[in-house]
Amino acid sequence: DTAVSQTPKYLVTQMGNDKSIKCEQNLGHDTMYWYKQDSKKFLKIMFSYNNKELIINETVPNRFSPKSPDKAHLNLHINSLELGDSAVYFCASSQDRGYSYEQYFGPGTRLTVT
Amino acid sequence: AQTVTQSQPEMSVQEAETVTLSCTYDTSESDYYLFWYKQPPSRQMILVIRQEAYKQQNATENRFSVNFQKAAKSFSLKISDSQLGDAAMYFCAYRSAKQAGTALIFGKGTTLSVSS
Numbered sequence: 001d002t003a004v005s006q007t008p009k010y011l012v013t014q015m016g017n018d019k020s021i022k023c024e025q026n027l028g029h030d031t032m033y034w035y036k037q038d039s040k041k042f043l044k045i046m047f048s049y050n051n052k053e054l055i056i057n058e059t060v061p062n063r064f065s066p067k068s069p070d071k072a073h074l075n076l077h078i079n080s081l082e083l084g085d086s087a088v089y090f091c092a093s094s095q096d097r098g099y100s101y102e103q104y105f106g107p108g109t110r111l112t113v114t
Numbered sequence: 115a116q117t118v119t120q121s122q123p124e125m126s127v128q129e130a131e132t133v134t135l136s137c138t139y140d141t142s143e144s145d146y147y148l149f150w151y152k153q154p155p156s157r158q159m160i161l162v163i164r165q166e167a168y169k170q171q172n173a174t175e176n177r178f179s180v181n182f183q184k185a186a187k188s189f190s191l192k193i194s195d196s197q198l199g200d201a202a203m204y205f206c207a208y209r210s211a212k213q214a215g216t217a218l219i220f221g222k223g224t225t226l227s228v229s230s
Binding site: 041050056102 | 147149151153156157158159160161164203205209211213214215216217218219220222223
């Protein structure tokens with residue numbers, strides 16, 4: 001059973017399009033995240049949700065909008081895609097009640113904007 | 115703001131040898147967690163080991179161990195008996211324990227190559 005899954009794993013699209021990446025976790029965790037890994041492999045937080053409440057909303061363009069329909073899902077919608085959005089996007093989850101705090105990552109979605 | 119620094123962009127080791135990857139961090143907080151993640155070419159992020167700041171004892175997971183020096187804000191990873199499968203990019207990460215939903219702050223990573 002996959003703990004944190006993302007779909008799709010690869011996404012190739014043209015500039016100006018709108019796309020979504022879906023994330024689901026079956027670990028029963030209460031917190032989910034989106035990270036972006038750029039071409040130099042640097043990882044940076046974009047958003048985090050705890051019990052469906054937005055906790056972190058880093059300085060990302062407002063073309064990026066997260067949506068958390070329930071605690072097990074966190075989707076990322078991107079409007080008007082630009083070349084600079086090409087990156088790997090990782091979803092992660094953690095259980096922040098108690099003292100676990102490890103974050104478990106999905107397999108990543110490689111987004112290529114042409 | 116917290117920062118994490120990995121000063122070795124690349125390291126290499128021979129099979130069966132031991133290698134140490136360095137990580138330093140900067141924080142004014144007293145309660146936090148530190149992690150090492152491994153990212154092989156498959157790009158999956160794999161948690162290798164974690165350390166709670168309030169624990170003095172260094173964490174160990176099989177061939178992986180850390181040297182946690184809280185006062186020096188240093189958190190190095192030692193890999194013993196290196197194997198070909200250890201070849202990957204390794205990221206050091208910091209996480210505040212202040213509140214739920216706090217993000218990991220990553221270093222820039224160290225690429226480890228293992229030769230036979």
